[in-house]
Amino acid sequence: MSESSSDSSCPDRWVFYCDRPEWKDVTPLAQEEGPSPVAAIAYSAKFRDVYGYMRAVIKNKEISERALELTTDALELNPANYTVWQYRRLLLKELNKDLHDEFDYINQMIEDSAKNYQVWHHRMVLVEWLNDPSMELDFLKEALSADPKNYHAWKHRQWVIKTFNLFGSEMEFTESLIEDDLRNNSAWNQRYFVALHTGILSDPDRTRKEIDFAMKAILKATLNESSWNYLRGLLIHMDKGLLEEDVVDFCEKLYASGNRSRHLLAMLVDIALEDEDTKNDERALQLCEELAKRYDHIREKYWNYIAVSVKKKISSTSTTNHKSTENETSRGCEQIEDTVNL
């Protein structure tokens, strides 16, 4: 939003506050500024006018309808000014305004400034004050159709769903978003959030259905980081972890079909590392080399590091067989806890 565009929307109607008779009783308060160069401000005329009166009103703690209208102008000029938002909420309370009307206002403000922290916080406070989430899911569906990855909208959605226990059809909602865009990581995260809070992840049978869902999505786009991460997230809750048979079979078949997605190869390496059996270790080592050199060259050093873990497993297993000691190797064995003072 620029000033010129907001002016051009009503070119004839804007009257400076300093020219409005009903504001004659207020002396605008100029912004105190630190000196130049860093803090020097040459305010635009309209901004200086509106905020001059806004500061005066806040300082005088004026509670009035005109003060509320002034906050509307001030927030249109700068929706990120959290001090004005706070004053607006004070006015809404003190003037005993109908908060349902305020929803019309905040709907528009969010539509115009969907990536602004303050507009979303204002909405959350309104929902809390009214203790009424009935408009939220529909509103958020609209907001997310405009920007399916809007972090603020998802944060608000999780808050509403958890606070008012609105999990009902949320799995279906995430499914429709994932159908629209398999790579929408926000939707996958939301699906996990719902699965976690509705008991799916503590029920192996229901988790297996989710595993199937993830595997089907992977087949549609095997380079999709989000679906692979979701699958791994589900497996945290399964007794066998990465060694869940359906998943191992799925990966082996995909590999046998010639697929070389780096996420598939990474999964095969991690499966081998988690498996006490050594049958896949040599292949895992080879995959690390292929990932480093070819399929994921930009992360070559990561794969060299993982290759060291695989090598350690191979050598410790052969030692274990020799000495009959326990094998504790895992991908996390390289965790370095050495710390230094800065």
Next chain:
Amino acid sequence: MANLLKDVVIDEKSRPKQLLLEKHVDYLLKYGKDANDFEFCTTEYLRMSGMYWVLTTLAVAKKLDTVQRDQFLDFIDECWDSSSGGYSACPGHDPHILYTLSAVQIAATLDAIERLPSDDIVRYVRSLQNPDGSFAGDRWGEVDTRFSFCAVATLALLGRLHLDDNDNDTDNNIDLESAVRFVLSCQNFDGGFGSRPNAESHAGLIYCCVGFLSVVRRLASIDGDTLAWWLSERQLPSGGLNGRPEKLPDVCYSWWVISSLTMLGRQRWIDSDRLKAYILASQDVETGGFSDRPGDLPDPFHTVFGVAALSLLGEPGLLQVSPTFCMPQQVIDRLGVTSQILS
């Protein structure tokens, strides 16, 4: 097998390949004088952070002598709210923990920590902690892991973060254990962190959470391999880093990822030469300054994170930057502040 990767293409011929440090210094010194009216006054609400970005860039560029120290310190004083103990972004605005940290960072860089009202700032930080350990950004209660970082970083820079549980000096500390528990509860199944429990992993918030754990020396509490793998996955073929899967690369995310990887001792997991090339390509060769990605308009926010990331990547001619505090390391050392960096 479709691979519709979101990324940018950098023109190999025309991309800037050297750090244009003089131009960036000029850009920052002019910013405010030449800045478009509307842009500059609409950034009033974050002015304190803007001053931290400008000052930190100049400090890392070894140009601190070009600024008038008192101008910054006077501004801080004007933004202090004696009743709460916190700082606002601008005189007349309400105090907020974001700007309280920025104010303390500015004072620290200017070697003026001793003039700050430390007891009151500590009181302010304490007042924002919730029973679950999280922190609100201000008295209105928005909760976010950014504010957990701001809280402990502010206390650490003031020398008021006591990490020893047996410390009997009770007037200076937050409830550290619950603060740690809250941050750890924001780690997701993919290894990353979000703004709250179960919120999507996001590189900027990962920086805040890893930075928090670095300040309170609890990096060993997390699975660094899984997290660092997710972070290294942020690097795209252009060399730049994005903040979430399937998002465009951005210079500021390049900083948040590379600083987190550095704290985790795994900076080498990404291709630093290509990251460096991406960041350098995001310089504005005419005006100076860095933008989010090559060809866009520069701003002080992307300029500080571009310069800071280049410092972490070993660019000559710059002061070493602390990956935890995004300030010159020599300032952190002068204060005797330590943070945990895995090696």
